[in-house]
Amino acid sequence: MTRINVGIKPSELIGKMLIAEHREIKRIPNIIKSGKYSMQGQPKLFTLGKGHVKFFYDKLEFLRKRYELLYAECKKRGYQVTYFGDSFTNLPKELMNDYKPKKRGRELVLLRIEERMSQIEK
Structure with a gap:
């Protein structure tokens, strides 16, 4: 799973979620570099579950910026993390687009976080 x-x-994420996203976010540019991706069926709107990763295939500049924020927050908290910023180099220019998250996306993510937290508490 890639979240x-x-x-x-990143400053709003609990430790486990921060570390997980830091670790997982680089999977998307690595998929692009491997050539094992297709834009066919790419969701037009942010989604969770099926299509979540594919949504970001052409938003790699957004992911690069987010990665830098995640890494900085990990270091700020004193976590021992490896820098994987090089994952975002040598990617197709046409896929290096930015993205401005919509309110709906934040709401979906918050609902998922609430669900996960309630499962942990049980």
């Missing part, structure tokens, strides 16, 4: 918590500042 991109759009609309949520």
